[in-house]
Amino acid sequence: MDTFLGFQINNYPQNNNPVGTVDIQEIASVIWQSKRIILLIATIVTSLAVLFGWAISSYKSEGYFQMEMSFADFKRLQTAISAPARWQDFAKTLNKEQLATIREENFRSPRQLASLIEPIYPVTRSEMKDIPNTALKNEGADISGLKISYHAATPMLAQQGVLVLGDFLRDTVILLNYRDVVRKRYTDHRGFAQKFDNDAITARYDLEQLKIKKASMQSILREYPDSARLENRQPVTITDGNERFLSPVTQLVAIETDIADKGRDLPRIIRDQKINTINLRYYEQLQDFLNKSTSGNTFLASLPTIKKALNLNQEDEIDRSVYNNISIDDLKAHALYVEKTSFIASPLLPQKATPGLLKSGSLGLILGLIIGSGLALIRYFVSKPKILPSPQPAVELTIEKVIPNLI
Incomplete structure (x- = not known):
């Protein structure tokens, strides 16, 4: 019993094993004593892990x-x-x-x-x-x-x-690429058909106007024969309006030149128009077939058949030209989608499965030991008698001691 400031303090004995401390030796002993049940649980979990690994x-x-x-x-x-x-x-x-x-x-x-x-x-x-x-x-x-x-x-x-x-x-x-390409080219050829038609109409009109102008100039030369003896490059002046014109012969030569140019333009336009007509027919058939296609590989293999269905005359230069251009496109498509769009090398032939039985078994063994040890420790500490904590030191106050000290 101690005295402090007149108080009598009674100290009761402390518990030597405080609550909350972990005894490693005790845990190791529990695990060793429960080794059979732990090994049994580990064996079961490992077997399940191996079976699961084999399944997946x-x-x-x-x-x-x-x-x-x-x-x-x-x-x-x-x-x-x-x-x-x-x-x-x-x-x-x-x-x-x-x-x-x-x-x-x-x-x-x-x-x-x-x-x-x-x-x-x-x-x-x-x-x-x-x-x-x-x-x-x-x-x-x-x-x-x-x-x-x-x-x-x-x-x-x-x-x-x-x-x-x-x-x-x-x-x-x-399928994706051809749907875009065929739709675009079909639309382009439809536009070209109208353009070539307008170009042909304009070329024919200009040619007719030049022929009329030529006939008028020839009429002037017949009516004024002396004008043919004028210098070809010498302008002719009209006094009233001060207009200046080239001689009728020079104008006639220029008109003949324009007629010759227009005469060459019109056949070229007609040729382009015929080529475009064949292409328009081809892409129209291509679009109809593509809309019904559900396989790109099948569609690609059908391109020669669609080309053959055009029934182009190989003796005609225009038909043969279109046929050759279509054949070139088919060769490019075959090179792109069959030869280039492919595996760089043959896919690998795997040798080992994943995750594998060894890996699954190892993980199962570790997990089984952890589960077994945990269950053994839980069982031990749950069944272990509870140790009450030591009472705190009590303080005994004596009135006889307190009053004199205070006085």
Whole structure:
């Protein structure tokens, strides 16, 4: 018992194991004593993890698809392949074996398709800093290709999925580009048809006016024969109005020259008009066929048939010229969409599955040990008797002691 300022203070004994402290040895002992139940729980969790890993494990194949485009065209392509009926239309061109190797739900979900296709940029952001000429940074296409990936249960199925997806992209791009090109060219040729018609009307009118002018000048020469002996370049002056004219012979020569020029212009206009008429007929048939097409690859393969349906005369130079130009366009399209728009190399044949049984089993073992140890510690501390905290030191006040000190 201590005394402080006249107070008698009784100190009761403290508890040597305060609440809130952790004894590592105690925890280790609990875990060691419960090692059998912990190992049992770890075994169960590891087995479940291995089974789950085996169920979700898949092989991932990747391929690099060469397809140059702007970023705006890439976003447009993403929208097109995500259209509800786009995959159904393309799936009609696949055989049963190809359809059996892929999961069609992957091609119907816009989010899933976006995860399978990634753009490849010709220059990365870090590489832009190393380019000395800033003008070169804006040259070329925004996107040089696409990285295509696909997951499947076997390596062959994963590789086949990448090939199908690449063909799906090419098929969609063909339809998108041709719909724009054919519509524009058909509209242009319709406008050219009216322009050439007006040009022909104007050329015929000008030619008729020149012929009338020529006849009038010949009449003047017959009526005034002496005018033919004037100097060709000597102007003739009319006194009343002070007008000055070239001699009738000189004017007649100029008129003949204009008639010759107009005579050459009119056949050229008629030739261009005939060429445009054939092209207009071709693009009209092309547009009608394209509106009914649901597959770009099928449409591309049908171009020679549509060209042949024009029934152009190969003995006629104009018909043969149009036929050759159409053939050149077909060759360019084949080179662009078949040879250039393709995989840079064959898609990878994966060797290992992800995440794999070893990885799943390791994670399951760690998780099982943690769960088992946690349950053992919870069980121990819940069943452990509660130790009440030691009472606080009490202060005993004695009136006899307090009053004299205060006085």
